[in-house]
Amino acid sequence: MSICLERRYRFSASHLYRRPEWDEEANRRAFGKCANLPGHGHNYRLFVTVTGEVDPLTGFLVDLAELDRVVDREVVQALDHQHLNSAVEEFRDDKSRSGKMKIPSSENLVAWIRDRLEAALPPGVVLVKVRLEEDEDLAAEWNDR
Amino acid sequence: MSICLERRYRFSASHLYRRPEWDEEANRRAFGKCANLPGHGHNYRLFVTVTGEVDPLTGFLVDLAELDRVVDREVVQALDHQHLNSAVEEFRDDKSRSGKMKIPSSENLVAWIRDRLEAALPPGVVLVKVRLEEDEDLAAEWNDR
Amino acid sequence: MSICLERRYRFSASHLYRRPEWDEEANRRAFGKCANLPGHGHNYRLFVTVTGEVDPLTGFLVDLAELDRVVDREVVQALDHQHLNSAVEEFRDDKSRSGKMKIPSSENLVAWIRDRLEAALPPGVVLVKVRLEEDEDLAAEWNDR
Amino acid sequence: MSICLERRYRFSASHLYRRPEWDEEANRRAFGKCANLPGHGHNYRLFVTVTGEVDPLTGFLVDLAELDRVVDREVVQALDHQHLNSAVEEFRDDKSRSGKMKIPSSENLVAWIRDRLEAALPPGVVLVKVRLEEDEDLAAEWNDR
Amino acid sequence: MSICLERRYRFSASHLYRRPEWDEEANRRAFGKCANLPGHGHNYRLFVTVTGEVDPLTGFLVDLAELDRVVDREVVQALDHQHLNSAVEEFRDDKSRSGKMKIPSSENLVAWIRDRLEAALPPGVVLVKVRLEEDEDLAAEWNDR
Amino acid sequence: MSICLERRYRFSASHLYRRPEWDEEANRRAFGKCANLPGHGHNYRLFVTVTGEVDPLTGFLVDLAELDRVVDREVVQALDHQHLNSAVEEFRDDKSRSGKMKIPSSENLVAWIRDRLEAALPPGVVLVKVRLEEDEDLAAEWNDR
Numbered sequence: 001m002s003i004c005l006e007r008r009y010r011f012s013a014s015h016l017y018r019r020p021e022w023d024e025e026a027n028r029r030a031f032g033k034c035a036n037l038p039g040h041g042h043n044y045r046l047f048v049t050v051t052g053e054v055d056p057l058t059g060f061l062v063d064l065a066e067l068d069r070v071v072d073r074e075v076v077q078a079l080d081h082q083h084l085n086s087a088v089e090e091f092r093d094d095k096s097r098s099g100k101m102k103i104p105s106s107e108n109l110v111a112w113i114r115d116r117l118e119a120a121l122p123p124g125v126v127l128v129k130v131r132l133e134e135d136e137d138l139a140a141e142w143n144d145r
Numbered sequence: 146m147s148i149c150l151e152r153r154y155r156f157s158a159s160h161l162y163r164r165p166e167w168d169e170e171a172n173r174r175a176f177g178k179c180a181n182l183p184g185h186g187h188n189y190r191l192f193v194t195v196t197g198e199v200d201p202l203t204g205f206l207v208d209l210a211e212l213d214r215v216v217d218r219e220v221v222q223a224l225d226h227q228h229l230n231s232a233v234e235e236f237r238d239d240k241s242r243s244g245k246m247k248i249p250s251s252e253n254l255v256a257w258i259r260d261r262l263e264a265a266l267p268p269g270v271v272l273v274k275v276r277l278e279e280d281e282d283l284a285a286e287w288n289d290r
Numbered sequence: 291m292s293i294c295l296e297r298r299y300r301f302s303a304s305h306l307y308r309r310p311e312w313d314e315e316a317n318r319r320a321f322g323k324c325a326n327l328p329g330h331g332h333n334y335r336l337f338v339t340v341t342g343e344v345d346p347l348t349g350f351l352v353d354l355a356e357l358d359r360v361v362d363r364e365v366v367q368a369l370d371h372q373h374l375n376s377a378v379e380e381f382r383d384d385k386s387r388s389g390k391m392k393i394p395s396s397e398n399l400v401a402w403i404r405d406r407l408e409a410a411l412p413p414g415v416v417l418v419k420v421r422l423e424e425d426e427d428l429a430a431e432w433n434d435r
Numbered sequence: 436m437s438i439c440l441e442r443r444y445r446f447s448a449s450h451l452y453r454r455p456e457w458d459e460e461a462n463r464r465a466f467g468k469c470a471n472l473p474g475h476g477h478n479y480r481l482f483v484t485v486t487g488e489v490d491p492l493t494g495f496l497v498d499l500a501e502l503d504r505v506v507d508r509e510v511v512q513a514l515d516h517q518h519l520n521s522a523v524e525e526f527r528d529d530k531s532r533s534g535k536m537k538i539p540s541s542e543n544l545v546a547w548i549r550d551r552l553e554a555a556l557p558p559g560v561v562l563v564k565v566r567l568e569e570d571e572d573l574a575a576e577w578n579d580r
Numbered sequence: 581m582s583i584c585l586e587r588r589y590r591f592s593a594s595h596l597y598r599r600p601e602w603d604e605e606a607n608r609r610a611f612g613k614c615a616n617l618p619g620h621g622h623n624y625r626l627f628v629t630v631t632g633e634v635d636p637l638t639g640f641l642v643d644l645a646e647l648d649r650v651v652d653r654e655v656v657q658a659l660d661h662q663h664l665n666s667a668v669e670e671f672r673d674d675k676s677r678s679g680k681m682k683i684p685s686s687e688n689l690v691a692w693i694r695d696r697l698e699a700a701l702p703p704g705v706v707l708v709k710v711r712l713e714e715d716e717d718l719a720a721e722w723n724d725r
Numbered sequence: 726m727s728i729c730l731e732r733r734y735r736f737s738a739s740h741l742y743r744r745p746e747w748d749e750e751a752n753r754r755a756f757g758k759c760a761n762l763p764g765h766g767h768n769y770r771l772f773v774t775v776t777g778e779v780d781p782l783t784g785f786l787v788d789l790a791e792l793d794r795v796v797d798r799e800v801v802q803a804l805d806h807q808h809l810n811s812a813v814e815e816f817r818d819d820k821s822r823s824g825k826m827k828i829p830s831s832e833n834l835v836a837w838i839r840d841r842l843e844a845a846l847p848p849g850v851v852l853v854k855v856r857l858e859e860d861e862d863l864a865a866e867w868n869d870r
Contacts, residue, residue: 001549001577003542008572012715014594014621014663019202030203032210033661040661041594041621043715049576057454058465059540064573065467081613081620083594105204107148114146135592135623137153138209141194142146145290145580157425159304159331159373164492175493177500178371185371186304186331188425226323226330228304250494252438259436280302280333283499284441286484290580291839293832296864309637320638322645339866347744348755349830354863355757395639397583404581428644429586431629435725435870447860449739449766449808468806475806476739476766478860516758516765518739570737570768599782610783612790685784687728694726718789719731721774725870 004128005061006049009071011080013087014041015104020093031103039083042134046075048117049129049143062125074116088112106132106140114142149273150206151194154216156225158232159186160249165238176248184228187279191220193262194274194288207270219261233257251277251285259287294418295351296339299361301370303377304331305394310383321393329373332424336365338407339419339433352415364406378402396422396430404432439563440496441484444506446515448522449476450539455528466538474518477569481510483552484564484578497560509551523547541567541575549577584708585641586629589651591660593667594621595684600673611683619663622714626655628697629709629723642705654696668692686712686720694722729853730786731774734796736805738812739766740829745818756828764808767859771800773842774854774868787850799841813837831857831865839867 016039017031027035034040048071052061078087084104085091090112091104102108110132118127129143161184162176172180179185193216197206223232229249230236235257236249247253255277263272274288306329307321317325324330338361342351368377374394375381380402381394392398400422408417419433451474452466462470469475483506487496513522519539520526525547526539537543545567553562564578596619597611607615614620628651632641658667664684665671670692671684682688690712698707709723741764742756752760759765773796777786803812809829810816815837816829827833835857843852854868 001546002580003546004576004578005542006574006576010715012620012622014619017204036661036663038618038663038666039594039621040592040663041619041623042592043621043623054540054542054546056537059452059538059543061542081616083616083618083620086618102201103204105199107150107199107206108204111146111148111199135590139151141149141151143149145147155425157330157332159329162494181371181373183328183373184304184331185302185373186329186333187302188331188333226326228326228328228330231328247491248494252440252489252496253494256436256438256489280300282443286439286441287436288439290437291836291867292870293836294866294868295832296866298862307639344830344832344836346827349742349828349833351832392636393639395634397585397634397641398639401581401583401634427588431584431586432581433584435582445860447765447767449764471806471808473763473808473811474739474766475737475808476764476768477737478766478768516761518761518763518765521763570735597784682781683784685779687730687779687786688784691726691728691779717733721729721731722726723729725727 002051003054003061004049004051005064006047006129007064007067007071009046009048009076010043011046011076012041012043013079013082013084014039015084015091016040017103017105018093019103020095020101021099039085044079045133046071046113047129047131047133048127049131050121051126051128052124063122066122067125070120070122071117074120075113078116084109106134106138110140110142147196148199148206149194149196150209151192151274152209152212152216154191154193154221155188156191156221157186157188158224158227158229159184160229160236161185162248162250163238164248165240165246166244184230189224190278191216191258192274192276192278193272194276195266196271196273197269208267211267212270215265215267216262219265220258223261229254251279251283255285255287292341293344293351294339294341295354296337296419297354297357297361299336299338299366300333301336301366302331302333303369303372303374304329305374305381306330307393307395308383309393310385310391311389329375334369335423336361336403337419337421337423338417339421340411341416341418342414353412356412357415360410360412361407364410365403368406374399396424396428400430400432437486438489438496439484439486440499441482441564442499442502442506444481444483444511445478446481446511447476447478448514448517448519449474450519450526451475452538452540453528454538455530455536456534474520479514480568481506481548482564482566482568483562484566485556485560486563487560498557501557502560505555505557506552509555510548513551519544541569541573545575545577582631583634583641584629584631585644586627586709587644587647587651589626589628589656590623591626591656592621592623593659593662593664594619595664595671596620597683597685598673599683600675600681601679619665624659625713626651626693627709627711627713628707629711630701631706631708632704643702646702647705650700650702651697654700655693658696664689686714686718690720690722727776728779728786729774729776730789731772731854732789732792732796734771734773734801735768736771736801737766737768738804738807738809739764740809740816741765742828742830743818744828745820745826746824764810769804770858771796771838772854772856772858773852774856775846775850776853777850788847791847792850795845795847796842799845800838803841809834831859831863835865835867 017034162179307324452469568574597614713719742759
């Protein structure tokens, strides 16, 4: 029988939707008030779901303390109380990235988090879902289906 | 990598569980206090989950304003502050439907919503889940598994 | 030291805002879609706060089972799965009350609940607050300040 | 179209993480403060999701009253206001089980609940998910994928 | 009998804790990661509680549509998707205010909101409480006690 | 203008309602399943509300880090993952206290927390409310009215 464990994390960050190679009007049309400088913010809730073998002695499928350390180091420390457009390289609008920078939308942010976690989880711990709630009305989710 | 977006909507409506071709006792036995005339009500929470290609420029897999317009027009405007047994044709107990009318249960309501949204979503936006919470203890869900 | 106890209850009901002595247009102007016939509904959350002497042996300021029985009998049984405009006499729009009927607004409903509970609570149990949440954005409250 | 119904239940219980065949130090290292005697506790939230044929007359895919009776008898009555390490045989640390007892972790508890429900659900009602929230930051889940 | 009505509003904003007349070290010591440039953000929840005479005909103590218009104009439009340190004059760190600018803490922000609402509410509507939740663990509140 | 700050804390604990000088039947009659040995448990949520002078430079009425340290040391460390009937002296049923021990009800627990915090808060920080939620339906509260 396959069991999953879902753990919730939180971080507060600000972000901005604005393409440097577009003019003001194009940014407004695409992003509305999300284009306001220098950005607004959210209390993000992050749900990380993993699966794995349940250890018959401890009853755990993952060492929770280790999972917390990984998520804290890879995601929370990197994003909490930061401006996403500068804290994350692919969301940075420096000149060299112009045209290639990504907007820190929930879609792109959840994909970034998923990649970071996938690369950092200990062996035997399988990531099955990453869910990111921007506020109580909007969530982005990746799952392994 | 496939990403989904889940958006929450809300509406308040009243409804009634009662088959017109059954007598009072049969209605009571099947539906209990949900058969009370003219009906009781709920604050429904509706979660619509869609997927699609993430636009590399905007970072969006759906135009949220358009999704909101569709759900508002097809579902919220149709049901909010309404009595479901008269607002929705298939839940109506007029004589012509006797024996064919459907009860506005959460199961039937979520199926009705799913059909309405499936038919109205813009091209490229794929509906993957519709979740309807009647109250904090009961939810009905359709998903594309 | 004075301690209070707050207990949460729930009921689902439908209601309608409509004055029988007003014409359609006046009702629409005052009540908007809350005037839709035969009414819409909510999952109400009711918070009843009481105070009293803490019994040194049990550590209780109220017998919770008795409080639950009183609130269930006086409020939940009376309102759950009912249409407030007919279940409660002062919200009824029968001809004899025309001009004197009350609208089942959150304000009037919380006052009605408070009066019912005040009259029925066991001796030594003092009602200090009654809070009624119609949905997650609106609450009416009475307190003894 | 396949529809699921999710129902929420609650129970409060205490538990303890401690292997009788390990010494104090090994228990502390593996379980930290969860090894504190005689245990701590949680308000568990249990979400049971089932599917089945929607009855064309009632609009129900399951008789909710019957589902509630089954879950109440098999899970809530068995666990509510109990110490999981004694209420459930496989979590009991009596001598005969030493080395075979299971720790009442969320992973093991959700598996135990799933087995109990699977065996007791009425014909035609298919269990598709069991989710157990220990607190607002941790949930274990079984699903039929 | 005095009844209050509490209405919930929401806005997302970013802010920064940093005194322009202090050096980096002093700002870090006082504000920690809240001093990170250009700021982080929150989903604020605002609860506005008012009292007044309940109209015997409508059952309302305030015209909710008007209350919503006032709070939207005075608070939500002014702060939503903004950076509080520039959107609100007293939180602005322009040179002329140096030493007099206020930090956009929850305490100062709730006081600012309270003053704005007090000045703008229609006659007969009395503000009794303003509660501002920065996240699920921290709230600032003004009340008229 | 007087502003309050409310901070939320959490801890998980087990407890037992049982008077050592009463027989089994009397304990059952008074406490029902809360008398089950060795006890059940809850995820407690604790809301601590303080007031004080808002510092014109920092905008803070309390040093949050210091408030967190005090509440963590005085309450969370003392109670989290503990059995309240042994962790707190006045709830202990050792022979010497027989007849004087207190039941760890929410009423008694919130009073104990309030006394601990009152004695430990830094000068200038005034405790105005302590609210303890045992589960989503029951809360005990002390306030300074």
